[in-house]
Amino acid sequence: MAKDPTTTKKNAKKHEENIGITVKKSEDVAEWYQQVCLRGELAEYAPVKGCMIIKPNGYAIWEGIQKFFDAIIKQHKVKNVYFPLFIPESFFKKEAQHAQGFSPEVAWIANKEDEYDKERLAIRPTSETIMYDAFSRWIRSWRDLPVKINQWCNVVRWETEATKLFLRSREFLWQEGHCAYETKEEAEEETLAYLQEYKRVCEELLAFPVIAGRKTDKEKFAGAVYTTTVEALMPDGKALQCGTSHLLSQGFAKSFGISFLGRNEQQQMPWQISWGISTRLIGATVLMHSDDSGLILPPRVAPVKAMIVPIIFEESKKAVVERCYDVADVLKNAGINVEVDAREEYSSGWKYNQYEMLGVPLRIEIGPKDLEKDQVVLVRRDTRKKDFVKVKDLKESVEKTLEQMHHDLFSKAKKFLDENVVSVKKFDELVKAVEEKKLAKALWCGATECEEKIKDKTAGVNARVLPFEDNKSKPHGECVLCGKDAMNVVVFGRSY
């Protein structure tokens, strides 16, 4: 007799262990997000407060981001390096703004001070200082420029607010690029070039749109002349900074004594920039696309593109499972990474739920009837749309469906962003927009005082970005708060 394991008692029990997400995204994003991360097996809280363990499913996304972005920076002739985790305290003191910005978050190592004339060692929160000390030795002549280096590493910032997996933790993984150029023009051009590449990571790999622009002086990187940013809007109406690129100009060069003999035979200082993205992008991706059944991974970054699940009946089991592995081989040979789950101790229903929770973009179901018809059932994770596909057309169909899914996820996120950035003229409109979980695009006089007042009056609404496309020229109109002549168009919002 045909036995569908989903109906057996043993498997019904197993089925119960397959706990779903217990809150809706629309009701409690924070709790929903945590459950999606935990049950999607991306990460978990570490026994060390404020830290996280990145599990295989989560780390594979980071590997995807690394692979994509590392290839890009190598095209830009950036070389990877590794600098020490430890930074002498005196280095931080050299650039005053930088020191002031980072000191509250720095962790220090203990009991080793004596060896360093009582100098403490910081655990790197970022590597400008230790790298630029090296730059002062490396850069002698214009022939040594540009210097373009990057490192993929861990950094530590002793956050005091509650940890959020990927979004805020005391240690995280990132890349930090550091470049020095002969001219200001090159430095400014490249500040934008790497920001543009971050936009590509978000849009072309992770399938969500971002607003590119500048930060206000208040929000810029400690030690930068200006910071450019790509900001995304999360489903709860909060903005998330997804990548930043800083024009450091010559401030660090001055502090660290970096100079070179120019083409004009004059001693001069290089122009510097730095730029970074982090494991925070994993959090953004999860927040943006996932649903009440769990994780939805955008196909291009998903390590496993499709999970093949046999529908097992005793008499056709052997042939069906064989077909699953044959299909897997065909797809793997075409460079599409797929897996087969032919375990008999779990029902196919349990597996469907499980791989939805884990965010695998496609499911391929194969049962005895499909075998007869030389077809498979192809199910998209995001829409759950089912297609019956002939085995001979499968490779093409999988490729097409994955690409379509990428574009659909992006379009959906783009529509959400477009609908939730609203232009406001008056302060009360700004407040209302943010209350409605939107971003408010407003005119601003350029005074930090107004920016701070807005933040105070709203308990946290801040200037996220001065979008490039809205600030090509000085706007006409009045500051949303003080009514004075406006200098910039700013997107205000709450943020992570």
Place this chain on the structure above:
Amino acid sequence: MAKDPTTTKKNAKKHEENIGITVKKSEDVAEWYQQVCLRGELAEYAPVKGCMIIKPNGYAIWEGIQKFFDAIIKQHKVKNVYFPLFIPESFFKKEAQHAQGFSPEVAWIANKEDEYDKERLAIRPTSETIMYDAFSRWIRSWRDLPVKINQWCNVVRWETEATKLFLRSREFLWQEGHCAYETKEEAEEETLAYLQEYKRVCEELLAFPVIAGRKTDKEKFAGAVYTTTVEALMPDGKALQCGTSHLLSQGFAKSFGISFLGRNEQQQMPWQISWGISTRLIGATVLMHSDDSGLILPPRVAPVKAMIVPIIFEESKKAVVERCYDVADVLKNAGINVEVDAREEYSSGWKYNQYEMLGVPLRIEIGPKDLEKDQVVLVRRDTRKKDFVKVKDLKESVEKTLEQMHHDLFSKAKKFLDENVVSVKKFDELVKAVEEKKLAKALWCGATECEEKIKDKTAGVNARVLPFEDNKSKPHGECVLCGKDAMNVVVFGRSY
């Protein structure tokens, strides 16, 4: 008039800046090694004592090792993860031997104890404890096994001896693999499997042979039942541990409360192993192959396989440089990474010296006469052998020469190893062999006391490895020190 830049005053001056290695490998290996690393631009000493800065040339080798080995472990179904840098002190205390072995080298973070009920946080020297705490949550049933994870990360061990670039530093990069299995047999099998893969890294990628075997109890990893190792012999007669794999057995499982419901419905403990290689392998590679002109990189790990240098005369400059880029395109399209150095401010002679110092495996010289004859001059870094190769045959010739170079480097290193491991029967022979900068293969009774006495009497000669191939059965003979019945064949030597 034709102008060879090597003869101009400006370039003669440049030429002087191209400082060579000032000591011979045969005369002072330590100083020679340091110069090769520094002038080969692999790494430099950091301003933080005991730490190093890995520069682009050095990091590219690490990327080569990562790429090679990461593909291997993924075939073994190992998944990459990331665990926190910080480990609570109480975790170390759980496994007594482990704690004892690592505590002298642990660095702690300062001023954050209060938050942890006065518990200190260690900066990871290795991650067994924090990972196995997670294993105790992850492993419930035999269905959860095996667990096979790995992380590529930095570790800190507060060494008190003098730093040697790559070979000994307070922070280094490594991978640490950690697996848990249902049975002891699997665990033992896999301990050997990963060691075998380390042998492949050394031999197939880095072109030097190793002796695979077990460590003595005295030299094993703190917390392991036994440690297996691959040991290489360096040109100064010292052994270098290149990779280790540990059978941890059930000790950590017991300490961390890791257990699972077995197939027999009984609660039981998993069998664990861990395994690691580090940036030390870069040091081994440098020491092994390089010569008095600088670095020699084995071709398979060299990031740039060939440097193309135009011989520039004013009237043929354009055509020669064009040909260089054409040749580069042909090779790049064949997947061979090459570069062109067409800078006119440096002479070709200066460039030859420079790329020899940087260890680029092949040099391709192209001058006006070569252009006429549709040929290039192909020069091997190791032998300096010159070949005239027709442009149409270049791709094939480069591929063949690179492979030949790999095999020749390996053969040379293998011959050196074979000639410098000598079998000894008496203690004075052992002393003499080590004085002659060889490794001494001797019989040993198995008593730690004898091992320690040998170390004391020789000021540091230690048991490096019990080679598998010599220890397939109990040897016949007497311990090299005490004369009692021998249990093992041991390779003794000085070590890094």
